[in-house]
Amino acid sequence: MAVATITSKGQITIPKEIRQELLLHSGDRIDFKLTEQGKVLLRPVTRRVDELFGRLHKHGQQALSPEDMDAAIRHRVTQSDA
Template sequence: MTTATLTTKGQITIPKHIRDRLMLHAGDKLDFTLTETGDVLLKPVTRRVDEVFGRLARRGQPVLTPADMDAAIQRRMAKDAP
């Protein structure tokens, strides 16, 4: 059993071996579910690229290279810059 201490701000540190096992990184989102028996389930919400690969494709949409995607991101960032 692994334990963690709750701070006065309501925060805990997830032990390293748990973070490693769940492949958690700073900024990842977590889902807490309270079961009927009072147990709490913790699940990562962040998905890996291989879990969502291909879900954004639409028929007729051109295939973009990573360089094309980087260029599109740079154009959008420049457009949104103050």
Template sequence: MPLATLTGKGQITIPVSVRQALGLHAGDKLEFVLNENGEVICKPVVKRVDDVFGRLHKPGRKTVSVEAMDAAIRRKLQERAK
């Protein structure tokens, strides 16, 4: 069973076998859940598209078609190329 040691700053290094099993990479977030038996469950925080859907919506903002977005991107790329 993999072990980790707590530092004086309250940090641990997650063993490579655990990181690989959970598919963790630098910058990923973990959630710690303390159950009624005093055990801690550690699981990766995964964002689903449903969790972030609509975050960019601003009431009253004019909608833009995909074609208009593509045209704006092309214009900006052409401006930078000059």
């Protein structure tokens, strides 16, 4: 169980394992929702694609065209259907 302490200013630090699992980074926005059962759901606010530009780049890796990406997705889908 991950536990956090509330500061006098009402702030918390999200435990490292939760940040890693949700792929959260400094400056990311979080949505809190209170359920009817009195539980709180915490989830990252969805980002626009252009905000993610360059995050998946690996040094020395060739960039793929949109057509190449579509072909790879089609190939993967047909593989998983088999």
